[in-house]
Amino acid sequence: MEETIYDVLVIGGGPAGYTAALYAARSGLSVVVLEKLAPGGQMSTTGTVDNYPGFHDGVDGFELGDRMKKGAERFGAKSVFNQAVEVDLTGAVKKVKTRTGELLAKTVVLATGAYPRELGLPEEQPLRGRGVAYCATCDGVMYKDKTVVVSGGGNTAVDDALYLSKLCKKVYLVHRRDELRAPRSRQKVLEDNGVEILWNSKITKIHHGERVNGVELTDTKTGDTRLLPCEGVFVAIGRVPDTALVQGQIELDEGGYVVADESTRTSVPGVFAAGDLRAKVLRQIVTAVADGAAAAHFAEEYLMEQGG
Numbered sequence: 545m546e547e548t549i550y551d552v553l554v555i556g557g558g559p560a561g562y563t564a565a566l567y568a569a570r571s572g573l574s575v576v577v578l579e580k581l582a583p584g585g586q587m588s589t590t591g592t593v594d595n596y597p598g599f600h601d602g603v604d605g606f607e608l609g610d611r612m613k614k615g616a617e618r619f620g621a622k623s624v625f626n627q628a629v630e631v632d633l634t635g636a637v638k639k640v641k642t643r644t645g646e647l648l649a650k651t652v653v654l655a656t657g658a659y660p661r662e663l664g665l666p667e668e669q670p671l672r673g674r675g676v677a678y679c680a681t682c683d684g685v686m687y688k689d690k691t692v693v694v695s696g697g698g699n700t701a702v703d704d705a706l707y708l709s710k711l712c713k714k715v716y717l718v719h720r721r722d723e724l725r726a727p728r729s730r731q732k733v734l735e736d737n738g739v740e741i742l743w744n745s746k747i748t749k750i751h752h753g754e755r756v757n758g759v760e761l762t763d764t765k766t767g768d769t770r771l772l773p774c775e776g777v778f779v780a781i782g783r784v785p786d787t788a789l790v791q792g793q794i795e796l797d798e799g800g801y802v803v804a805d806e807s808t809r810t811s812v813p814g815v816f817a818a819g820d821l822r823a824k825v826l827r828q829i830v831t832a833v834a835d836g837a838a839a840a841h842f843a844e845e846y847l848m849e850q851g852g
């Protein structure tokens with residue numbers, strides 16, 4: 545790769561990353577976005593997005609990601625589809641190694657987001673796509689008229705179970721405690737939609753042939769186990785920030801999220817954190833794009849302080 549020193553290097557091409565790129569490029573800064581897969585990040589696997597203002601009929605998450613990319617590129621931001629494998633954020637010139645080279649920049653916006661937490665069972669990953677899924681709106685349609693289990697007790701698990709209840713023959717919600725983390729009112733909504741909640745239960749094994757055909761449930765109080773036949777397992781037990789790349793270089797909280805206030809400034813000068821990887825209360829597309837705008841603003845301010 546070339547030895548250009550960009551003003552702003554954005555790692556992660558989701559809503560936060562491409563908004564930072566749009567604002568920075570529109571301010572006349574040289575910008576590169578490093579994205580490992582496709583624009584849109586987590587949003588691109590969301591199906592219809594109904595809570596992003598301006599799209600009264602909803603908008604496809606993949607399409608919105610692509611639009612955000614094109615919007616930033618219109619002002620000169622460059623996209624590089626490659627994976628960041630190592631970073632050195634300490635100096636005035638930040639270095640980001642990819643699988644095939646190195647990118648240099650005066651500022652870095654971290655916007656790598658978060659990914660679904662796994663159950664941690666050995667058979668889980670090999671069965672991904674063959675009965676194990678992490679996104680009901682993406683994969684639910686493949687389980688039409690089938691029996692599925694949703695693991696988790698938060699709002700995501702409740703939303704997933706409700707979504708699946710419209711498609712599937714039977715939906716079980718398996719939760720490790722006797723009370724949802726989601727608001728109590730949502731329990732009734734689940735029950736009204738035919739979702740059966742299995743309290744004090746954990747999935748401790750996934751049974752399968754070529755595909756999933758059941759789960760072993762362990763009672764978290766008694767330790768008793770039982771087999772529950774099912775064709776799908778939707779894991780909805782929270783998310784993990786994608787911050788392994790910067791661990792040891794910037795301050796992270798106990799959950800691994802980057803510590804930064806609304807200015808998105810991190811503990812390292814010239815490094816900003818935007819979107820779901822930042823420690824904050826509400827993780828939504830609109831809060832991610834707000835972070836992206838702030839990151840570009842404060843990156844520009846930092847560059848001016850450093851003499852441009």
Ligand code: NAP
Pocket residue numbers: 661662663695696697698699700701703720721724725726746780781782783825827
């Ligand atoms: P969350 O609120 O952190 O809930 C995760 C759930 O998974 C908890 O019930 C937790 O159990 C369970 N869990 C965690 N690790 C587990 C493990 N190893 N094995 C079994 N169960 C495990 O995560 P989320 O539901 O993804 O939501 C994330 C944030 O987005 C929340 O602030 C949520 O309110 C918000 N959100 C809002 C909406 C909405 O408003 N419609 C929709 C989706 C998400 P415990 O309860 O026992 O800890």
